[in-house]
Amino acid sequence: MRMTLSSPSPLPPSSVDERRSRPGIEDGSLVRALAGLLVEPPDDLVTRVVSSWVKLPAPLLGGSGPVGDLYVALSDRGVSFVRPSRALGGDPGRFCAEFRERFSRPIRPEPGPPPGRLGAAMTGLLEALGAGAGAGGGLTFDLGTLGDFDRAVLAKTAEIPPGQTRSYAWVAREIGRPRAVRAAGSALGRNPVPIFIPCHRVVRSDGDPGNYGLGPRLKRALLAGEGVALDGRGRLAAPGREP
Amino acid sequence: MATVAYTRTEDSQAEDSQAEGVVVGGAREGLSIRLSQDLDGAFTDLVAQHQRAVYATGLRLSGRPAEAADLAADTFLRAYVALRAYTPERIAALRLRPWLVTIVLNLWRNQARANGRRPAQVGLDGAAEIPSREATPDQEVEHGQDRDRLGLLVTRLPPRQRAAVVLRHVTGLSYPEVAAVLACPETTVRSHVRRGLGRLRQLMSEAEVEEDRR
Numbered sequence: 001m002r003m004t005l006s007s008p009s010p011l012p013p014s015s016v017d018e019r020r021s022r023p024g025i026e027d028g029s030l031v032r033a034l035a036g037l038l039v040e041p042p043d044d045l046v047t048r049v050v051s052s053w054v055k056l057p058a059p060l061l062g063g064s065g066p067v068g069d070l071y072v073a074l075s076d077r078g079v080s081f082v083r084p085s086r087a088l089g090g091d092p093g094r095f096c097a098e099f100r101e102r103f104s105r106p107i108r109p110e111p112g113p114p115p116g117r118l119g120a121a122m123t124g125l126l127e128a129l130g131a132g133a134g135a136g137g138g139l140t141f142d143l144g145t146l147g148d149f150d151r152a153v154l155a156k157t158a159e160i161p162p163g164q165t166r167s168y169a170w171v172a173r174e175i176g177r178p179r180a181v182r183a184a185g186s187a188l189g190r191n192p193v194p195i196f197i198p199c200h201r202v203v204r205s206d207g208d209p210g211n212y213g214l215g216p217r218l219k220r221a222l223l224a225g226e227g228v229a230l231d232g233r234g235r236l237a238a239p240g241r242e243p
Numbered sequence: 244m245a246t247v248a249y250t251r252t253e254d255s256q257a258e259d260s261q262a263e264g265v266v267v268g269g270a271r272e273g274l275s276i277r278l279s280q281d282l283d284g285a286f287t288d289l290v291a292q293h294q295r296a297v298y299a300t301g302l303r304l305s306g307r308p309a310e311a312a313d314l315a316a317d318t319f320l321r322a323y324v325a326l327r328a329y330t331p332e333r334i335a336a337l338r339l340r341p342w343l344v345t346i347v348l349n350l351w352r353n354q355a356r357a358n359g360r361r362p363a364q365v366g367l368d369g370a371a372e373i374p375s376r377e378a379t380p381d382q383e384v385e386h387g388q389d390r391d392r393l394g395l396l397v398t399r400l401p402p403r404q405r406a407a408v409v410l411r412h413v414t415g416l417s418y419p420e421v422a423a424v425l426a427c428p429e430t431t432v433r434s435h436v437r438r439g440l441g442r443l444r445q446l447m448s449e450a451e452v453e454e455d456r457r
Contacts, residue, residue: 016319031412033389033393036393037390038244038296039295039390039414041294041298042312045319106287106319106320
């Protein structure tokens with residue numbers, strides 16, 4: 001609310017400014033004009049500052065849906081945080097609490113996709129995931145809180161097509177850090193957007209599927225769900241063939 | 244969006260506590276109380292209600308629209324981090340507008356210092372001179388141009404006068420609030436405002452003389 005105009009402050013009569021000022025440029029009108037400089041931001045800041053979240057229902061996540069429902073957080077720049085609902089006891093409050101702990105950023109307590117481009121991209125994503133495809137098609141990610149190395153690891157991982165795997169060594173090599181194999185593994189363990197960025201498709205060179213932030217069992221289930229051949233012990237049936 | 248590295252320099256800590264002498268206490272705002280009870284539930288309202296003041300303050304201080312949008316978003320993100328650490332009592336007693344404006348000011352000063360920049364002295368459309376007053380068919384367009392011209396002149400004020408004039412007459416803080424935010428005595432603020440307004444009137448005269456000549 002605009003405050004009422006103050007009365008002009010009394011100026012000393014010998015003020016140079018008074019002598020020089022033209023008639024009409026009075027204190028009152030200048031003050032009013034300055035009040036008019038209080039303009040709205042060009043875009044609503046709420047969507048820029050406060051993140052949104054949605055729950056993606058399991059049936060759309062491809063057949064048997066080993067993952068179950070997903071909670072997905074989005075900023076105005078893209079998907080920023082993903083967690084299976086099952087791991088959080090189906091409690092969206094816990095998802096929001098984890099988000100706030102991890103990012104120290106505000107998120108709306110109620111679900112709802114962000115308006116505009118990202119809202120539409122979310123719908124496209126549901127369809128793509130339902131068809132077993134990877135994330136893409138207009139969906140972007142907000143990985144601004146991650147370091148350069150983590151972002152490079154995840155960007156490379158996002159290129160792995162569904163139904164295929166690559167080794168941690170491959171990822172490290174591809175980002176120009178061939179000796180940073182363990183670091184690549186750690187970065188993948190920190191992946192804030194699993195499923196969307198398919199870190200489950202990164203496996204050990206020896207055929208052991210390796211670790212997974214959401215648990216090794218889920219990793220094997222996701223790989224099997226994509227048609228990756230696993231033997232009776234849950235190891236890759238045909239490791240070692242990759243570009 | 245710029246990453247908000249929430250490093251509290253000694254400067255900003257001192258300023259914040261001085262600011263709190265006035266921005267805390269007194270009549271309690273409804274929104275402050277709601278924030279103290281449910282920070283996340285009420286935070287969207289905080290942004291919605293104060294985004295104009297925060298954005299316009301940053302815009303009139305920096306003179307750069309793109310920077311002002313970043314400044315405003317970063318202000319609210321920093322405010323959120325701070326509020327998460329405050330006790331409910333402290334939140335409930337906050338005078339939100341001066342408190343937020345203190346954050347804008349600190350961020351603006353840090354940015355200016357980091358970039359070693361002189362204050363922007365270009366018009367909002369990038370022109371280095373005041374745009375000439377062309378014949379306008381539309382009152383709104385004319386108001387917009389007048390606003391741009393005045394906004395440009397404000398950026399020509401020296402930093403202390405600019406801050407005092409913007410906080411008092413654009414943002415609409417009271418003199419005690421401006422004094423708290425700027426961490427200086429009220430008499431000094433009044434002097435800065437008086438001289439800033441005088442300088443603006445002078446600049447406006449000079450601009451009109453320029454136009455009459457064209």
